[in-house]
Amino acid sequence: MNSQESLNLSNTGAAAVLIGDPAKFGRVAEDGTVYVITPTGDRAVGSYPGKSPEEALAYFVKKFEMVASEVALLAARIRSGAMVPSDAHEAVNKLRNQIKDLNGVGDLENLSSSLEKIPALISEHEGAYIAKKAAQAAEREARKVEAAAIKEKIVAEAESLVDSVAWKVTTARLKELLEDWKKAPRLDKKVDTALWKRFSSSRNKFDKRRRVHFANLDGEHKSIAVAKELIVKEAESLANSKDWLNTAKRFKSLMDQWKASGRGKKSSDTALWNRFKIAQDSFFTAKNSDMEKRKGSMVENLSKREALVAEFEALLPITDFKPAKKKFNDLMDKYQRIGMTDRKKKSALDSKIKKIEDEINELERNFQRKSDPTAKAQANKVVQGLAEAIENYEKQAVKAEAAGQTAKAMVAREAAAARRVWLEQAQKGLTEFTS
Structure with missing residues (x-):
C-alpha cells in the first residue's frame, strides 16, 4: 500500500497498515531487549521487564501506533480544512x-515517508482551508446579522411600548422581551x-411611568375611598x-355621586359597594312592603282626587276671577290633604288642575x-298726544293750501x-x- 492510501485511512487503520506484521518490524532478544527492524539495521528501542516477549513487543508497537495515528489525524484535519x-x-x-527518535516498533520508513507527503497535502488543501474559513466567516457574519436583527426587533418593540398605558400587559411583555434578549446570541461589544x-x-422609561401612575393612582384611590365612605x-x-x-330621591342622588366619584381600588370599592347595596336594599324592601300595604288606600285616594277635580272643572268658564280664585284655593287645600295616590294617575289630574289655575292667574293679571x-x-297721555298732533297737521294743511303749496298740504x-x-x-x- 502506498503512502497516499495510508493517508486516507482512519487513525487506527493507518497505524495498522504502517505497522504491518510486528514480527517483520520488531523482535525481542533473549535478554528482553526490544528491537525495531529498519533497512539500515536493527535498533534497540527499550525493554519491558517482567513481561513476556509478546507483551513487550506489543507495548512498543503501541508507541509506534500512537505516532502513526497522529500522522493520519494530521492528514485528515488538513484534508477537512480544519x-x-x-x-x-x-x-x-x-x-x-x-x-526520528521514536522508540517504537513498526514500519518507520513508511511512516516517515507518509509524513513527508503531508507538506504537499497542506499546499493542496490550503485553498480548501481558506474557502472553509471564508465560509465560516460568512456564516458568522450571517449569524451576527441575524442576531442583530433579532435584538433590533426586540429593542424596537420595547421602544414602541414606552408610552403604553396597558400596565399589566406591557410589564409582562417587557419581561418576555428581556428573556428573548438573554436567549439571543451576543454581538460585538459596541453594537450589543x-x-x-x-x-x-x-x-x-416605561417602569418610571408605571410607578408614577400607580403612585398617583394610590392617592386617587384613597380620595375616592374617602368620598365613597x-x-x-x-x-x-x-x-x-x-x-x-324624599329618601328614594336621596338614594338616587347618592347613586349618582357614587358613579361620579370614579373607580377606586377593587377590594375597597367592592367592600364599600356591598355596604351601600345592603343599606339601599334594606330601604327599598321596606318601602315596597309599605307600598303594598297602601295600595288599597291609594285607590280610595284616587277616587277622592277625581271627585275634587270635577269640582275644579265646574269653575269653568270663569267670569269673575276673585270668587273663582277663592274657591280654587279651598279645593286645592282639600286636594293636597289627600294621602298617597298612584304617581302617574295623580300627575294626569294635576295637569288638569294646573290649566284651571293658569286661567285664573291670567284673568288676575289682566285685571x-x-x-x-x-x-x-299713560294711555290718556297717548290719546291726548295723538289728538294734538292731528290738530297741528290740519292747521299746517290749511296754511299750505292758502299759500298754494298743494303738495305740502297733501303730506x-x-x-x-x-x-x-x-x-x-x-x-x-x-x-x-276700569275707573
Whole structure:
C-alpha cells in the first residue's frame, strides 16, 4: 500500500497498515531487549521487564501506533480544512522529530515517508482551508446579522411600548422581551452595548411611568375611598327611613355621586359597594312592603282626587276671577290633604288642575293691568298726544293750501289721517281700563 492510501485511512487503520506484521518490524532478544527492524539495521528501542516477549513487543508497537495515528489525524484535519496551514507545517516538524527518535516498533520508513507527503497535502488543501474559513466567516457574519436583527426587533418593540398605558400587559411583555434578549446570541461589544442601552432605557422609561401612575393612582384611590365612605355612611343612616319619597330621591342622588366619584381600588370599592347595596336594599324592601300595604288606600285616594277635580272643572268658564280664585284655593287645600295616590294617575289630574289655575292667574293679571293708574295715565297721555298732533297737521294743511303749496298740504293731511287711525285704537284701549 502506498503512502497516499495510508493517508486516507482512519487513525487506527493507518497505524495498522504502517505497522504491518510486528514480527517483520520488531523482535525481542533473549535478554528482553526490544528491537525495531529498519533497512539500515536493527535498533534497540527499550525493554519491558517482567513481561513476556509478546507483551513487550506489543507495548512498543503501541508507541509506534500512537505516532502513526497522529500522522493520519494530521492528514485528515488538513484534508477537512480544519487546520491552519502554518500550524500544520509546525505539526509536521514536531512529528518528524518524534519519528526520528521514536522508540517504537513498526514500519518507520513508511511512516516517515507518509509524513513527508503531508507538506504537499497542506499546499493542496490550503485553498480548501481558506474557502472553509471564508465560509465560516460568512456564516458568522450571517449569524451576527441575524442576531442583530433579532435584538433590533426586540429593542424596537420595547421602544414602541414606552408610552403604553396597558400596565399589566406591557410589564409582562417587557419581561418576555428581556428573556428573548438573554436567549439571543451576543454581538460585538459596541453594537450589543448600544442596543442594550436602548432596550434598557425603554424599560426604565416605561417602569418610571408605571410607578408614577400607580403612585398617583394610590392617592386617587384613597380620595375616592374617602368620598365613597361618606356616601355609604349616609346611605346606612337612611336605611331605616320612612320618608319614602324624599329618601328614594336621596338614594338616587347618592347613586349618582357614587358613579361620579370614579373607580377606586377593587377590594375597597367592592367592600364599600356591598355596604351601600345592603343599606339601599334594606330601604327599598321596606318601602315596597309599605307600598303594598297602601295600595288599597291609594285607590280610595284616587277616587277622592277625581271627585275634587270635577269640582275644579265646574269653575269653568270663569267670569269673575276673585270668587273663582277663592274657591280654587279651598279645593286645592282639600286636594293636597289627600294621602298617597298612584304617581302617574295623580300627575294626569294635576295637569288638569294646573290649566284651571293658569286661567285664573291670567284673568288676575289682566285685571291688575287694567286697574293700574299709571298705565291708564299713560294711555290718556297717548290719546291726548295723538289728538294734538292731528290738530297741528290740519292747521299746517290749511296754511299750505292758502299759500298754494298743494303738495305740502297733501303730506300734512296724510299725516293727520294716519294719526286718526292710531287715535281710534288708543281710545279703544283706554276704554278697557276700569275707573
